[in-house]
Amino acid sequence: MKQTLPEGLIYKVKAILSSIEWFASRLVPTPVIRRGLGGGLILLLLPLLSLGQLNESFSDGDFTQSPTWSGDANSFMVNAIGQLQSNGPAVTGATIQLATPSQAAVGVVWEFWANLRLATSSGNYTDVWLIANSEDLKNSSTSGYFVRIGGTADEVSLFRKDAGKGPVYVINGQDKTIASSNNNLVRVRVTRSINHEWELSIDLSGTGDNFVSQGTATDANYKTSAYVGVLLRYTSANSKNFYFDDFLITDTQPLVLQDAQPLNAQELELRFSKPLLQTEAEREENYTLNGSIKPIAAELTAPGTVQLRFTQNFKTGANTIAVANLVDVYENALAEPKELTFTYTPPAVLPNYNELLISEIMADEAPAVGLPAQEYIELYNRTEKVLTLKGIRYSDATSTTTLPDVQLLPKEYAVVVPNTQVQNFTKYGKVIGISNFPSLNNSGELLQLRQPNGKLIYAVNYADTWYKDNSKREGGWSLEMIDINNACGGIENWTASVNPQGGTPAQANSVSAANPDNTPVILVDITAIAPDKVLLRFNERLDSVQAANISKYTISGSIAVTNAQVQGPLFTEVILTLATPLQERQLYTLTAQSIADCAGNLSSQPLTATFALPSVPEPGDVVINEILFNPRPNGVDFVELVNRSDKYINLQNWQLANTSGDTISNSRSITVINYVLAPGQYVVLTSNPENIKTNYPAAKQETFLRMSSLPSYSDDAGTVVVLQPDKRIADRFSYTSDMHFELLDDVNGVSLERIRLEGPSIANNFHSAASAVLATPGYRNSQLQEGVMAQRMFQVSPQVFSPDGDGTDDFTTINYSTDKSGFVANITIFDTQGREVRKLARNELLASNGFFQWDGLRQDGTKAAIGYYLLYIELFGLNGEKSVHKEKVVVGGKL
Structure with missing residues (x-):
């Protein structure tokens, strides 16, 4: 005879069979399940229930163990048909609860049966918590998710509860589904995917055969759980009218490695979709970093979180962590060994010396070649660190600005431009806009980067000679650093860009090459x-x-x-x-x-x-020794000075000038740095030493001192003025083109040289350089004549000369020495026939000693014939006395 089961037990059996069928349908093909739920098949599938986190039917009649429900235990009981029934105090507004541990949170199905034999309202409802961070479900700080059955809308809905706040809908179920006054039977199923997609379904028959979806939603606020439980609120008449059964939580989803986050340079936190089995989670051999590196420690710091510690730093940028052999607490394993790429960015730090470089300089942007017509500098992070630019001071020779809060990754370039130009440079790479962009000098200047506290980061003193290309130095081309690993290199490690656009802002330099410094210091x-x-x-x-x-x-x-x-x-x-x-x-x-x-x-x-220790100079210590004022086509001027004293003289802050009328003007600084002239030492002042060396190969390049520009010296006539730092005139020489030897066919490129070092800077003491050399920059003058001390009042030296421009005895000098002042002289030259050849001097006031120069030319500028000549000298005194002196000289030459 067939025995009839109580209603509640019938529902329970049906629910178990329904759950088994639902669960099995995900493991074996549906036709196999649908063959029938005979006892053999049920016995076959029952072991699978062990995979569920919770399977509570209260069949043992005890909710205090296996599993343990805690809370208001005295307010609940297991009734005669194996259901959990409320049994709380008959007090309106009472709230009772039970909770049991559960870590299921993601990739989970929750199912339970309930019957509220009462009319639900705002004071009569139940919250079945699926995920809770605390077992005290009454506490307002508890957070998680729950299903509410009842309430003013008489519905079944899914809510999220945030700590300290009221519940909010996740899925708002259909109203009036729980509308009976004494028998609200429902079976509830909630699913949550590993992507946090929720679905709420209810079966009002309670059998599990007729589930109807109440909606879907996505919510990822809470990804871990500690408890499930029930929370009841009722009026006094309903204290025993809540029934629950068949709590089933199943977790069959594979374990998923969801995220990897570096905590610092050597520690990595892995986050999984579900709580992990500790024994496997803490096996170091289950983890591999970047293909070969094992951690020295693996610690399960939270149910689904593992912290790994390594002995070496992560790579900046992309790293790979591989995980294998892990299972969750419900014995779901990783589907297969899993790899995940994570990015490590070290904390940004201020750069130290030579860690942040200026690697490119666009000082002269016009005429533009292909880039926007804008000055810029390029920065480069040569380290493996992330560098912050916040507060870094960038300055040129005259102004300073502050860089913004920007980070540079290891080996990253960035171009720095005015704020108004940022959009014009974004297509080239990383752009940093600044206000008050320091204007760059075309010819060069000192640029510096300093920390906010003033500590030096990098400095470069560029110059237009660094282009090493005269056409590119005219504009539109940037200067690029050749080897970014040779941060201290100067001109030898910089050159003009070869990129067709004229530069490579925010990119690797076009001239990039290995250019190490292997030479010792000089x-x-x-x-x-x-x-x-x-x-x-x-x-x-x-x-x-x-x-x-x-x-x-x-x-x-x-x-x-x-x-x-x-x-x-x-x-x-x-x-x-x-x-x-x-x-x-x-x-x-x-x-x-x-x-x-x-x-x-x-x-x-x-x-x-x-x-040596420099001495204070006096006028006449340093004099003009040679001047080229009429250079060859495409040539440049030079002025040579010589120290004719026995002092060591520093030329720092001396000036070179010319005259405008009777006024000294157009002063140019000779040098702003220390430059000491030793006794007898030459220095050649020019704006282009390379040009001078090209035109005069014998020039001594070590004597050259480059000036940015020389005062203008006309080809016809002019005055060279040398000023000491105290503004006194060190020397002054007025020249004309007529001072050149008249027989020269072309005076372009021929200098005027001082004849006597100790003599005055006057026309009579200068002569055209020998035709064989044309000029002698930096070394002994070709026409230099040692001083002759006249043994008598007048003495000729040399007595035989050959005015052929070969640099040997090209002229003669009539040297004089007097013991009185105020003498005036006339000198006339006659040939052997008594014919006047040239009036050499007329009414010349004599110093105490000096000389006159005869270059062998006649009065009409033609060359005197080879032979003897008479120097007829008339000397007049202040008191009218007169004396006559006669000296002989021979004009020689090649026959």
């Missing part, structure tokens, strides 16, 4: 800038720490060095402080040993140089 010069201070200048940047070691320097005369200060920002100069003051007109020798440059190259041999 001591260029040394200057005593005070009796107790000496300035050393080197050809390249030094290792500033090593160069500050005083033990590396010794000075002759047992003069001790007490301090060595390397001068920024270029670190090419060192100031030594001496224990004993130097003496004027005394030569010293400095020796520097084991000096390293910025690249680490060490001088293998001691560096030596001689120097």
Whole structure:
């Protein structure tokens, strides 16, 4: 005889069978399930229920164990047919709860049966919590998701509850589905995918055969759980009218590695879709970084979170973490070994010295070649660090601006332009706009980058000679650094861009190539800038720490060095402080040993140089020794000075000028740095040393001193003025083109040379350079004549000369010496026939000693014939006395 089961138990069996069928349908083909739910098949599928996180039918009659429900235990009971039934105090507004642990949160199906044998209202409803972070479901700070059955709308809906806030709808179920006054039977199913897609379905028959969707939604606010449970609110008459059964939580989704986030340079946090089995989660061998690197520790820091720690830093940029053999707490494994790429960006830091470079300079933007007609600089991060530019001070020689809060990734370029030009440069790469963009000098200047506290980051003192291409230096082409790993390089590591557009802003430079510095440093010069201070200048940047070691320097005369200060920002100069003051007109020798440059190259041999303490100059100490005022076509002028004193004289802040009428004008600075002339030393002043060297190959290039420009010196006539720093005239020479030897066919490119070093700077003491050399920049004048001390009042030297321009005895001099002042002389030249050849001097006032020059030319400018000539000299005194002197001279030549 068939036994009839109670209604609730019938629902329970049907629910179990429905859940098994639903679960099995996801594991085996549907036709297999649909063959029938005979006992054999049920027995086959029942073990699969062990995969569920919760399977609670209350069949054991006890909700306090297996699993343990806690909370208001005295307010619930398991009734005779195995259902959880409310049994709370009959008090209106009472709230009772039960909760049991559950970590199911993502990729989960929740199902349960309920019957509210009452009329639901705002005071009679139940919240079935699917996900809760606390077992105290009454606490307003508890957060998660719950299904509400009842309420004023008599509905079944899914809500989200945020801590401290009221619930909000996730899925608003159909109103009036729970509208019975005494029998609201419902089976609820909620699914959540690994992509956080929710669906709420209800079956009002309670069997699980007729589920109807109440809607779908996406919500990812809470991805972990600690508890599930029920929360009831009722009036006094309904304290025993809530029934629950068949709580089934199933989790059959494969475990998914969702995210990898670096916590710092060596720690990585992995986040999974579900809670992990601890034993496998903490096996270091289950993780591999970048193909081969294993962590030294793996720690399960949260149910679905693993923290890995490595002994080496992550790569900046893309990294790969591989994970294998992990399972969740419900024994769902990773579908297969999983790889995930994550990006590591180190914290941004301020750059230190030579870590942030100026790698390109557009100083002269016009005429534009292909880029926007705008000056710019390019920055380059040569490190593996992320650099912040916030507060960095960028300056040129006259102004400073501050860079904005921008980050540069390792090996990244960025172009810096005025704010108004940003849009014009975005297509080239990263652009940084700034206000008050410092204008760049076409000819060159010092550019610096400094930290907000003033600490030097980088400095470059570019010049237009760095283009190494005269056409490109005229505009439209940028200067590019050749080797960005040779940060200390100067002219040898910069050149004009070869990109057809004229530059490569925010991109790798077009001239990029290996160009390492493998040469040791050279001591260029040394200057005593005070009796107790000496300035050393080197050809390249030094290792500033090593160069500050005083033990590396010794000075002759047992003069001790007490301090060595390397001068920024270029670190090419060192100031030594001496224990004993130097003496004027005394030569010293400095020796520097084991000096390293910025690249680490060490001088293998001691560096030596001689120097002296400069003296205060007097007018006439340094004089004009040679001038080229009428250069060849495409040539340039030069002025040569010579120190004819026994002093060491510093030319710093001296000036070269010309005259306008009787006024000195157009002054040009000779040099703003120390430049000491030793006794007898020459210096050649020109705007283009390369041009002078090309036109005069014998020129001594080491004597050249480049000036940005010389005052204008006319080809016809002009005046050269040399000014000391105190504005006194050191020397002055007025020239005309008529001073050139008249027999020269072409005077272009021929200089005028001083004849007597000690003589005055007057026309009579200058002569055209020998035709064989045309000019002698930087070395002994071709027409130099040593001073002749007349043994008598007049003396001719040489007595035989050949005015052929070969540089040997091209003229003769009539030297004189008097013991009185005020003599006036007439000099007339006659040939052997007594015919007048030339009036050499007329009413010339004589100094105490000096000379007259005869170049062998007749009065009409023709060359005198070879032979003897008489110099007829008339001398007149202040008191009317007169004397006559006769000297012989021979004009020689090739027959």
